[in-house]
Amino acid sequence: MKSPLKQALALVGVLSVTTPAFAGKTYQVTGPVLDLTDSTITVAxxxxxxxxxxxxxxxxxxxxQKxxxxxxxxxxxxxxxxxxxxKTK
Structure with missing residues (x-):
């Protein structure tokens, strides 16, 4: 029987590999940077x-950079x- 620590580490390993699959579909946008802050990037x-x-x-x-x-x-x-x-008629 595995120790609780080994089971927890195994679970973390599995989640780190499978989590990107659950993150959803990825999209792309390409263009010049119009504005840049610590929390956003604005692209044309x-x-x-x-x-x-x-x-x-x-x-x-x-x-x-911009x-x-x-x-x-x-x-x-x-x-x-x-x-x-x-709405009811």
Whole structure:
């Protein structure tokens, strides 16, 4: 029988490998950086401005600055869902 510590470490190992699969579909946007803060990157995609959140875990490769052309990989997930009831006639 495995010790509780070994079981916990095995579970952490499995979760670290499988968690990205549960993170959802990834998407990409490519364009020049219009604005940059500690918590957001704003990119131009055609005539649209895309504001993508970022945090300390965001991996960055290269010199990220305004005007740089970037490709950002991101995921979308629902934060809140409210179901509206149908109006009665």
């Amino acid at each position: 995609k055609g005539k649209e401005k895309w504001e993508i959140a970022r945090d300390a875990q965001t991996q960055t490769k290269g010199d990220l 005007g740089a052309k970037v490709t950002i990989e991101y995921t979308m997930s629902a934060a809140k869902v409210e179901v509206k009831s149908e």
